[in-house]
Amino acid sequence: MGARDRGTGEYPIRGKMVTIADDRGHLMIRRMEERDLVRVSALIQNTLLVSNSADYDLEIVGNLITAFSPSQLRAIAKKRRIYICEENRAVLGTIGLEDNRVYNFFVAPDRQGSGVGRELLDFVEDRAMKKGWGKLSVASSLTAVSFYRKMGYVRKGEQDNETYGRTVTMEKRL
Numbered sequence: 626m627g628a629r630d631r632g633t634g635e636y637p638i639r640g641k642m643v644t645i646a647d648d649r650g651h652l653m654i655r656r657m658e659e660r661d662l663v664r665v666s667a668l669i670q671n672t673l674l675v676s677n678s679a680d681y682d683l684e685i686v687g688n689l690i691t692a693f694s695p696s697q698l699r700a701i702a703k704k705r706r707i708y709i710c711e712e713n714r715a716v717l718g719t720i721g722l723e724d725n726r727v728y729n730f731f732v733a734p735d736r737q738g739s740g741v742g743r744e745l746l747d748f749v750e751d752r753a754m755k756k757g758w759g760k761l762s763v764a765s766s767l768t769a770v771s772f773y774r775k776m777g778y779v780r781k782g783e784q785d786n787e788t789y790g791r792t793v794t795m796e797k798r799l
């Protein structure tokens with residue numbers, strides 16, 4: 626993941642600049658790199674606690690928090706493209722894409738509702754279309770089902786996992 630620039634110690638940043646609807650400024654969407662692991666893990670774990678604990682019991686939230694530790698995230702990133710949205714180096718959200726499925730999609734609670742999630746989802750839908758995939762699907766948290774519906778996804782089924790709880794399969798034709 627991302628080689629350092631010789632001399633400066635900086636990583637070259639390649640990504641997509643986006644301007645969100647409420648005109649808060651420019652955001653950058655780029656691949657997650659090794660140096661981002663701790664911040665991205667913290668964002669996911671905090672969002673699980675703040676946003677998802679209304680829909681899942683504490684044991685499930687605890688299992689998910691463990692599943693998104695920095696070391697687990699590093700392992701996940703070996704098989705999945707993980708993208709982050711950042712503003713002035715602060716991570717606002719993250720999304721993963723593996724085959725034609727969306728994973729690990731989280732926006733920091735204090736930035737939810739400001740268009741960051743839409744930008745991240747548009748970004749992976751665009752990538753999926755360029756790959757010629759006809760559809761995208763996601764095992765949506767109960768928390769996010771109405772968000773996906775708004776984004777044009779339709780419900781395809783529901784599953785219950787003892788460790789990670791109930792999710793709803795949502796799908797969109799691209």
Ligand SMILES: CC(C)(COP(=O)(O)OP(=O)(O)OC[C@H]1O[C@@H](n2cnc3c(N)ncnc32)[C@H](O)[C@@H]1OP(=O)(O)O)[C@@H](O)C(=O)NCCC(=O)NCCS
Nearest residue numbers: 676731732737738739740741742743765766768769771772
């Ligand atoms: C789901 C999530 C990623 C959406 O990100 P977000 O940045 O809040 O979404 P946006 O601000 O881009 O919302 C886009 C539109 O959807 C609407 N929206 C957002 N969340 C919504 C919800 N739960 N129900 C209905 N509409 C919703 C917004 O109002 C906005 O509508 P508008 O364009 O008319 O203003 C974010 O809320 C989140 O992290 N949730 C908790 C974690 C989670 O459950 N993730 C999903 C795992 S599968």
